[in-house]
Amino acid sequence: MGCAPQPTARGDWIAGPAGGYTDAVPELPEVETVARLLRPDVVGRTITGARVGWRPTVGGSTGFAKSVVGRRIAVLWRRAKYLVFELEHKAVPDGCLVAHLRMTGRMHVEPADLDAGPWCRVALALDDGRELRFVDPRKFGRVLRARVPADVFGDLGPEPLEDGFDPDGFFAALAERRRHLKPLLLDQTFVAGLGNIYVDESLFQARLHPLTPSDRVPRAKAVTLHGAIRSTLRAAIEREGSSFDTFYRTPGGQPGSYQDQFLVYGRQGKPCPRCGGAIRRMVVGQRGTHLCPRCQPKPRSRA
DNA sequence: AGCTACTCCTGGTAGC
DNA sequence: TGCTACCAGGAGTAGC
Numbered sequence: 001m002g003c004a005p006q007p008t009a010r011g012d013w014i015a016g017p018a019g020g021y022t023d024a025v026p027e028l029p030e031v032e033t034v035a036r037l038l039r040p041d042v043v044g045r046t047i048t049g050a051r052v053g054w055r056p057t058v059g060g061s062t063g064f065a066k067s068v069v070g071r072r073i074a075v076l077w078r079r080a081k082y083l084v085f086e087l088e089h090k091a092v093p094d095g096c097l098v099a100h101l102r103m104t105g106r107m108h109v110e111p112a113d114l115d116a117g118p119w120c121r122v123a124l125a126l127d128d129g130r131e132l133r134f135v136d137p138r139k140f141g142r143v144l145r146a147r148v149p150a151d152v153f154g155d156l157g158p159e160p161l162e163d164g165f166d167p168d169g170f171f172a173a174l175a176e177r178r179r180h181l182k183p184l185l186l187d188q189t190f191v192a193g194l195g196n197i198y199v200d201e202s203l204f205q206a207r208l209h210p211l212t213p214s215d216r217v218p219r220a221k222a223v224t225l226h227g228a229i230r231s232t233l234r235a236a237i238e239r240e241g242s243s244f245d246t247f248y249r250t251p252g253g254q255p256g257s258y259q260d261q262f263l264v265y266g267r268q269g270k271p272c273p274r275c276g277g278a279i280r281r282m283v284v285g286q287r288g289t290h291l292c293p294r295c296q297p298k299p300r301s302r303a
Numbered sequence: 304a305g306c307t308a309c310t311c312c313t314g315g316t317a318g319c
Numbered sequence: 320t321g322c323t324a325c326c327a328g329g330a331g332t333a334g335c
Contacts, residue, residue, distance in 0.1 A: 025328060056311090081329080103328055104313085119313095138312045140329070154331090179305065188330080195329070286307080288327075 026101040028081060028160070028193030029236035033256065034107055035078040037240075041109040042085070042132055046072045049125035057121040057136065059144045067145045068097065068124065080156050080192035083107070084149050098144050098152040099134065105141030107134050156192040160229050165191065171222035174214040181217070182210035183285040185229075194229065197265045198236065200290045202228040204264045209296045210284050216299060235261065264290040 026034070050065035058064040071087040071094055078084070085097040099107065110116075112131045116123060122134040122143045134143050146152050158165040177184060184190050185199045194202075203210055205228035208221060217225070241256030259266075263273050268281035272292035282289050 027329095100329085102311095102330080137314070138328090140312065177304090183306090186329085196327095286328085 025103050025195055025197070026081060026105065026241070027195035027198055028078075029198070029233055029258065030241035030256065031081045031083060031101065031193075032078050032237050033240045034101070035076055035083055038083075038107060038109065038132075039076050041130070042073050042126065043076055044073065045126040045128060045132075046070070047124045047132075048127050051123040051125075052121070053123070054121040054136075054139055057134065057139065057141060057143055059142065061145060064145055079149065079153065079159070080188055081195070082149070082153065095145065095147045096149055098142075098146050098149050100142045102136070102138075102140035102142070104138045105134060105136040107132065109133070155189040157188060157190045158192065160191050160193055161233055165226070165230075167223045167226045170226045171217075171219050174217050174222055177214045179214050180210065180284065181208055181212045181214055181225075182287065182289055184214050186285070186287065191229070193233075196287055196289075197262070198229070198232050200265045201232045201263055204291060204296060205232065207295050209298045210282075210289050210291060212299045264292060266290065 047068050047070065050068050052058055052064055055061075061067070068087070071089050072091075073085050074088045074093070075086040076083065077086075081100060083099040083101075085099070087094045087096055099105075101107065109126070109130050109132050112125060112129055116131070116133055117135060119135050119137045120133050121136050121139065121141070124132040126132060134141065144152050158169075173190065174181075174184075177190070179187075181203060182199060185194050185202070186196065200210070202225060206221060206225035208217065208225060236256075236258040239256055239258040239261065241258055264279050267279045268290060270279050271277065272279055272295060275292065275294050277292055277294040279290055280293055282291070
């Protein structure tokens with residue numbers, strides 16, 4: 001990217017376009033987009049100052065600022081929905097910052113003299129006069145100082161776009177669990193990085209009902225679902241993720257465009273792109289779930 | 304093991 | 320117009 005955000009765009013995402021309120025929770029494609037767009041602006045930069053606007057964001061730490069100032073951001077990478085900033089102190093590796101955007105978090109680099117707005121929870125001054133800012137209205141996101149990323153990650157399943165996530169292994173993993181597909185795919189220890197949107201989209205593409213027991217998915221269906229997960233994520237990354245009314249934006253302030261490709265997510269009442277029947281919304285495991293009842297028939301209950 | 308409920312939060316919306 | 324109640328939602332945790 002390299003382009004400075006437009007100051008005039010500052011208020012745009014507070015008052016979004018008319019329409020219903022929908023969260024655009026950053027999932028793997030959105031976080032990957034943030035990592036890609038942020039990388040040229042932060043890698044190689046040294047942190048010259050730090051400001052914490054909401055202490056829980058940094059895990060309650062009182063020594064956060066001191067622990068990051070003087071460090072150089074050596075590498076930025078993504079794992080699941082986490083961003084990892086590897087730090088160096090005087091050319092020696094010195095732990096990392098691990099960020100999770102959760103529901104409404106955004107990260108971008110802006111000129112330090114541009115108003116950070118009311119929701120800036122963490123600001124890191126960089127040695128080029130700009131600031132890396134973590135803006136998060138709902139305060140669920142985190143920017144944690146860690147020795148190693150694993151201290152923050154917990155158990156994470158395979159990265160769905162990497163080789164470790166293969167159709168045979170996926171089928172075997174489904175078969176050895178006995179859980180409904182929807183909550184299982186949302187479980188970060190099963191597959192890392194999927195969220196509500198891309199699970200609904202993938203299940204639709206594979207014509208699987210969200211309540212299908214995982215051990216009752218035939219091999220061929222599992223292979224289809226595996227492919228659907230990958231192609232959905234790849235397509236979304238290509239379009240820089242999904243944006244709704246207000247929240248998710250790329251670090252440059254631009255919305256992603258994958259929301260235009262949604263087949264079922266948020267389309268309740270609208271025609272199914274495959275059969276023309278009405279898309280329905282139901283709640284599965286406390287999550288809004290979108291499906292086409294005709295294309296994704298509910299499995300018969302276990303005998 | 305796997306489920307449900309609850310917590311963290313706030314902006315937006317529906318209902319009155 | 321102005322108020323209140325409710326909702327979404329990732330992830331962690333508690334309880335069954």
